[in-house]
Amino acid sequence: MVDTADFPLIGAPALRAREAARVLRTLPTAAKDAALLAMADALGERAAEVLAANAADVAAATAAGTPAAMVDRLRLDEARLAGVADALRALVALPDPVGDVVRGSTLPNGLTLRQVRVPLGVVGMVYEARPNVTVDAAGLCVKSGNAALLRGSASAHGTNTALVAVLGEAGEKAGLPAGSIALLSADRASVAELLRARGLVDVVIPRGGASLIQRVVTEARVPVIETGVGNCHVYVDASADAAMAEAVVLNSKTHRVSVCNSAETLLVHRDVAFLPRLLTALTDAGVTLHGDAAARAAVPGVLPATDEDWATEYLAMDMAVRVVDDLDQALEHIRTWGSGHSEAVVADSARAIADFTAGVDAAAVLVNASTRFTDGGEFGFGAEIGISTQKLHARGPLGLPELTSTTYVVTGAGHVRS
Incomplete structure (x- = not known):
């Protein structure tokens, strides 16, 4: 008693x-x-x-x-x-x-x-x-x-x-x-x-x-x-469609910045030719970018990114940007800095999609869709009590x-x- x-x-x-x-x-x-x-x-x-x-x-x-x-x-x-x-x-x-x-x-x-x-x-x-x-x-x-x-x-x-x-x-x-x-x-x-x-x-x-x-x-x-906290990423593969990538990234970041399924880091394959367009779309939407050397070279006004940026759940109109050599490097970045909440890939390649979904460890993995969909209501569960990032007793919404x-x-x- x-x-x-x-x-x-x-x-x-x-x-x-x-x-x-x-x-x-x-x-x-x-x-x-x-x-x-x-x-x-x-x-x-x-x-x-x-x-x-x-x-x-x-x-x-x-x-x-x-x-x-x-x-x-x-x-x-x-x-x-x-x-x-x-x-x-x-x-x-x-x-x-x-x-x-x-x-x-x-x-x-x-x-x-x-x-x-x-x-x-x-x-x-x-x-x-x-x-x-x-x-x-x-x-x-x-x-x-x-x-x-x-x-x-x-x-x-x-x-x-x-x-x-x-x-x-x-x-x-x-x-x-x-x-x-x-x-x-x-x-x-x-x-x-x-x-x-x-x-x-x-x-x-x-x-x-x-x-x-x-x-x-x-x-x-x-x-x-x-x-868990939502240090969520969007990875744009070399095979991604430019218009689709822009729509998914902008929605993931700007739809509602103060929630845990808002994207905080953008990872872009080095061979993506539309990187300047993508970053300009974000800055035009009012997002302050914190990027590596390649991101800073793509468009003016990108602030230098540090390890603190990779680790931060901004919950604000800020986003970290890193240009990666390949999908494996994107997955390694997510393993190092991610919170296991929601991770998205934008790609046309079936191989890239399969490798990403198999290789990333998260409660929700989104393919050619915004991270903002990780939500009990959007999943058809009704109102959620939270999004679990652990593996026992439940995971996800x-x-x-x-x-x-x-x-x-x-x-x-x-x-x-x-």
Whole structure:
């Protein structure tokens, strides 16, 4: 039995979540879907309340000198909030993973064996800035039969408080048990408590910058599903079509720079004749380039790149550029500096595509497509809880099945083992 006196900040909500999880794991799909729809509707009905809280958070962050990219991640408006609500509605259309039979067989002795998906239990989330994560995490946990303990950043605490109040009240009115969704204290000590709350919390998922993720991974006594930073690359092969390469690179870099699937480094084969056109297109779009000698020779105004540039997740309108001798050198660069998130190749050569996809080690590999497609919604999973860059227990966008474990159900007819 866990002594909650050791967890003064999270003990009470964690106990409530544990009780809620026992009910959530047995709720039928229809009940969970009804709650999700009620939560989505409530976000629309109480939008003014949420947006007022968000405006206060944004004003405080701006006054504190928070970088523009981070303020953008924090900001909600009517359209963004409506999109967040729609993500909850989209979950209703997705299959409920709970109860799915992963595999099954009849053993030679007559026993039937089924491996069945079950909820993880109590899911703790530690994340930064983006308040949409609050709603995504809550919705995914409800649909997959888990209770959610949410610890967002202090900068978004007002917004998250309003969101959880709306979601929690609507969910309970629709039949969810009390404590299914809880926001933890913004006190820094609450993270430390969550990470060592083994017996109260079944898994912790971090989502944010490198320092946050590293802290969770190194300090946690609770099992962790590690989501990673996005030092993503686009490699343009010698066989690439110029127009396609320009479209993919520009979208990968500029579509939304403050997210983890935005490309940070461009690798270009030395034989690509349209390198000046490609780099000019980036600078015309407002991107500051940091390049090696060959990139600097191709167009004026490229800043010298250092090892820090190869390692940096800019989350801004900056991009590192390196000209490589061949595909193997591109793969070696990615092995050295990549984060295992998303890597893209633009090529017409089937051999180059096959060699790249086989040789790169990443959660997602994109062929002639923007890195921005690494996303649970784009993959058809609904809202994601994060993108895992580890190899156990799940990798890539974490959708509903990734928020379950499995139980083996063994059925006999009085079988005993001799």
